[in-house]
Amino acid sequence: MSDTINLTLKLWQQKGPNEKGRFLTYEAKNISTHASFLEMLDVVNDELMEKGEEPIAFDHDCREGICGMCSLVINGRPHGPDGGITACQLHMRKFKDGETVWIEPWRAKAFPVVRDLVVDRGAFDRIIQAGGFVNVNNGGAADANALPIPKRNAEAAMDAAACIGCGACVAACRNASAMLFVAAKVSHLSFLPQGAVEKRERVLNMVKAMDEEGFGSCTNGGQCEAECPKEISVSNIARMNREYLAASLSSS
Amino acid sequence: MLKSSLGKKYVMSITGQLVCAFLVMHLAGNLALFAGKETFNKYAAMLEANKVLLYAAEAGLISIFLLHILTAIRLSLGNRAARPEKYAVYKASGEKRMASGTMIFSGLVILTFLVVHICQFKFTPRVGDTPTIYDVVQSYFAQPQWVIFYVSCIWVLSTHLFHGFQSSFQSFGLNHPRYTPMIKAGGALYAVSMCVGYTAIPIFMYLGKGG
Numbered sequence: 445m446s447d448t449i450n451l452t453l454k455l456w457q458q459k460g461p462n463e464k465g466r467f468l469t470y471e472a473k474n475i476s477t478h479a480s481f482l483e484m485l486d487v488v489n490d491e492l493m494e495k496g497e498e499p500i501a502f503d504h505d506c507r508e509g510i511c512g513m514c515s516l517v518i519n520g521r522p523h524g525p526d527g528g529i530t531a532c533q534l535h536m537r538k539f540k541d542g543e544t545v546w547i548e549p550w551r552a553k554a555f556p557v558v559r560d561l562v563v564d565r566g567a568f569d570r571i572i573q574a575g576g577f578v579n580v581n582n583g584g585a586a587d588a589n590a591l592p593i594p595k596r597n598a599e600a601a602m603d604a605a606a607c608i609g610c611g612a613c614v615a616a617c618r619n620a621s622a623m624l625f626v627a628a629k630v631s632h633l634s635f636l637p638q639g640a641v642e643k644r645e646r647v648l649n650m651v652k653a654m655d656e657e658g659f660g661s662c663t664n665g666g667q668c669e670a671e672c673p674k675e676i677s678v679s680n681i682a683r684m685n686r687e688y689l690a691a692s693l694s695s696s
Numbered sequence: 697m698l699k700s701s702l703g704k705k706y707v708m709s710i711t712g713q714l715v716c717a718f719l720v721m722h723l724a725g726n727l728a729l730f731a732g733k734e735t736f737n738k739y740a741a742m743l744e745a746n747k748v749l750l751y752a753a754e755a756g757l758i759s760i761f762l763l764h765i766l767t768a769i770r771l772s773l774g775n776r777a778a779r780p781e782k783y784a785v786y787k788a789s790g791e792k793r794m795a796s797g798t799m800i801f802s803g804l805v806i807l808t809f810l811v812v813h814i815c816q817f818k819f820t821p822r823v824g825d826t827p828t829i830y831d832v833v834q835s836y837f838a839q840p841q842w843v844i845f846y847v848s849c850i851w852v853l854s855t856h857l858f859h860g861f862q863s864s865f866q867s868f869g870l871n872h873p874r875y876t877p878m879i880k881a882g883g884a885l886y887a888v889s890m891c892v893g894y895t896a897i898p899i900f901m902y903l904g905k906g907g
């Protein structure tokens with residue numbers, strides 16, 4: 445297998461949130477198959493700058509699948525064709541020589557494009573501010589094992605806590621719904637004794653915040669789970685649905 | 697609660713399940729067609745005998761349908777608005793992409809079907825060549841175009857049920873590693889049974905085997 449490939453890139457270009465965007469067609473030559481997807485974009489941007497053109501803006505930070513910043517819809521799939529990884533963990537060996545690769549931003553009303561492939565995911569921050577936290581009294585740190593937590597709950601909380609808030613669920617969802625993200629946060633905290641105390645208010649406030657941001661609603665199509673880089677299960681959505689129901693029907 | 701996105705899903709889920717239950721009863725009753733003219737007319741007469749009960753049932757059904765349809769339209773419009781700029785390429789995978797992504801379209805087909813269906817079997821005057829309800833049904837199902845119309849609409853309805861039945865459990869928060877696969881299998885079985893049961897009526901009546 446040859447170590448380099450040539451690709452035709454279709455890169456989304458958009459000057460600002462209210463500008464009209466369009467695709468820039470770019471012939472990327474001699475791309476190393478050992479490169480990561482973002483490294484490939486770095487190379488393309490270097491070439492663009494050498495030619496005196498504007499580089500394409502895209503989000504990234506850790507480049508190792510933990511921060512959730514990278515946000516590219518590659519050939520119609522958030523984080524690209526491989527399952528269970530982020531775009532920064534995607535390798536160019538997943539592409540064939542001569543392939544056309546479409547690169548788009550997360551598309552949702554609640555995630556306005558800042559520029560090119562960069563979107564504003566502040567909506568997620570506001571949902572977290574509405575209830576995605578645990579209140580603790582300050583003072584000396586509590587003894588680590590003072591609160592017994594059943595192994596099963598710890599595991600389930602950990603699975604939900606794997607969410608890195610990248611927004612691929614919204615990007616993948618046919619309805620641009622944020623249910624998987626919110627459900628992961630709700631589940632994560634309500635499984636633990638520290639978080640269970642505020643369970644009721646949390647789910648009510650977070651769902652309210654979610655609705656106010658203009659996300660769509662869930663049709664149980666399962667695209668979110670299939671595209672989540674952390675493979676968070678839609679069973680979390682069911683948990684949120686029943687917590688919300690219980691919280692709505694009970695008085696505080 | 698009902699103003700929230702989740703609340704609307706509870707409404708979809710409950711009304712959907714109620715209509716699902718109605719479909720079973722309606723099918724069970726209509727299978728009387730296979731028992732022949734006399735039995736079916738007796739069944740129909742029994743339904744129409746108690747006016748109070750009949751009107752109450754009709755009012756109940758209409759309100760359930762209206763709630764389901766109006767909430768569906770509001771949800772679908774909201775979902776559309778949530779992604780103003782579409783993807784050039786969209787290939788996100790999911791479970792049952794076809795059925796789950798076309799709920800509003802299958803729903804609108806069902807709605808059209810319902811209007812036609814009710815006009816035909818409820819409001820066709822029972823006089824002349826078609827003095828009883830059985831004759832009305834038979835006269836429609838003797839015409840191939842109506843047989844095709846019924847069979848196609850029921851097929852579309854089945855795709856709606858295929859996704860909807862199991863989806864309504866998830867909407868209500870019922871998800872369990874052991875039971876969810878059973879619910880999904882049950883939903884598929886339910887959709888297929890309804891499809892077979894309801895399409896059998898026009899097909900067999902057309903073939904002249906309806907008694």
Ligand code: HEM
Nearest residue numbers: 663708709712715716768799800803807860861863864867
């Ligand atoms: C025989 C008639 C019908 C039955 C048995 C039925 C049943 C169901 C069920 C069980 C669901 C799942 C609810 C959930 O996901 O929680 C559903 C969803 C849905 N139904 Fe129906 N339905 C019927 C007619 C209609 C009609 C006439 C429409 C017209 C517009 C419609 C539109 C929808 C839509 C759009 C959804 C998806 C809602 C969402 O997930 O956001 N349905 N239906």
Ligand code: FES
Nearest residue numbers: 505507512514532
């Ligand atoms: S850049 Fe941090 S997850 Fe991709």
